[in-house]
Amino acid sequence: NAGVMQNPRHLVRRRGQEARLRCSPMKGHSHVYWYRQLPEEGLKFMVYLQKENIIDESGMPKERFSAEFPKEGPSILRIQQVVRGDSAAYFCASSPDRTQETQYFGPGTRLLVL
Amino acid sequence: DAKTTQPTSMDCAEGRAANLPCNHSTISGNEYVYWYRQIHSQGPQYIIHGLKNNETNEMASLIITEDRKSSTLILPHATLRDTAVYYCIVRVYTGNQFYFGTGTSLTVIP
Numbered sequence: 001n002a003g004v005m006q007n008p009r010h011l012v013r014r015r016g017q018e019a020r021l022r023c024s025p026m027k028g029h030s031h032v033y034w035y036r037q038l039p040e041e042g043l044k045f046m047v048y049l050q051k052e053n054i055i056d057e058s059g060m061p062k063e064r065f066s067a068e069f070p071k072e073g074p075s076i077l078r079i080q081q082v083v084r085g086d087s088a089a090y091f092c093a094s095s096p097d098r099t100q101e102t103q104y105f106g107p108g109t110r111l112l113v114l
Numbered sequence: 115d116a117k118t119t120q121p122t123s124m125d126c127a128e129g130r131a132a133n134l135p136c137n138h139s140t141i142s143g144n145e146y147v148y149w150y151r152q153i154h155s156q157g158p159q160y161i162i163h164g165l166k167n168n169e170t171n172e173m174a175s176l177i178i179t180e181d182r183k184s185s186t187l188i189l190p191h192a193t194l195r196d197t198a199v200y201y202c203i204v205r206v207y208t209g210n211q212f213y214f215g216t217g218t219s220l221t222v223i224p
Contacts, residue, residue: 004157033211042201043158045211056210091157102148103212105157 002027004094004106005074012112013082021077021109025094032075033093033103034067043091049075082113117141118202123219126196132189134218136202139183144206147178149187150214151198158201158214161187192222 005024013019025032030051035043048056049069060067064082069075079086089110093103119137126132138147148163162169162176164185169176175188189196201217 035214042214042216043212045213048210059211089155093157102160102163104160105150107157108155 004092004104006090006092006106006109008109009107010110010112012114014114015083016081019079019082019086019111019113021079021090021092021111022074023077023092023094023106024074025092026104029094029096029104031095032069033095034075034077035091035093035105037089037091037108039088046077079111082111084113087111087113117204117213118215120200120202120215120218122216123221125221125223126189126192128194128222128224129191132187132192132196132220132222134187134189134200134202134220135184136186137184138202138204141182141204142206145204146206147176147182147185148203148205148212149174149176150201150203150212151196152201152217153195153198161200192220194222194224196220197222 004026007022032049034046036046037043045059047060047067052071064080066078089108091105091108093105095103117140146163146165149161150158152158162171162174164176178185199217199219201214203212
């Protein structure tokens with residue numbers, strides 16, 4: 001049973017470009033969560049999605065950031081017009097259908113903005 | 115924000131038990147205690163969780179005090195691969211997010 005998959009594992013962008021981060025949840029999981037970890041800090045919640053719905057985006061920056069989890073395919077975290085302060089590790093987690101209990105995390109995407 | 119207090123760092127000799135404390139004096143009756151760890155910037159790994167009874171699984175044991183204001187994660191025989199940052203988190207069972215504080219950096223020494 002494959003775990004949470006994230007790609008790419010490393011992403012380099014220049015200021016002003018767009019970054020797209022992908023997350024495939026564990027098989028049978030329809031709840032996806034995105035977290036960001038800045039250097040030397042703990043993980044910070046960004047957004048919680050179910051298939052085709054954003055349930056909680058209280059941790060998302062108001063501008064340039066968006067997330068989706070379509071009916072088919074992976075969840076996407078999109079960052080437009082990236083700035084150096086967006087450089088961080090972005091982790092995706094998923095949880096089972098029936099309850100939200102434990103979240104299982106992917107390996108993360110390391111974004112570096114030059 | 116995080117509702118837990120953990121020591122910043124700890125050392126443990128390889129093969130000995132590692133006891134990681136956590137204070138959560140404001141925990142509510144419907145909040146669980148979860149433990150995760152993060153090994154060298156990998157994704158956080160779930161370890162164990164509990165409400166009020168002590169819990170044990172293949173990785174660790176969780177001891178929760180009777181008043182639920184503190185808990186201890188026990189790794190019975192620490193190995194070098196257990197070197198990681200350990201996060202103690204309290205959360206309602208069906209909450210949307212985990213609040214990760216700064217955790218305890220555990221170093222297992224040969």
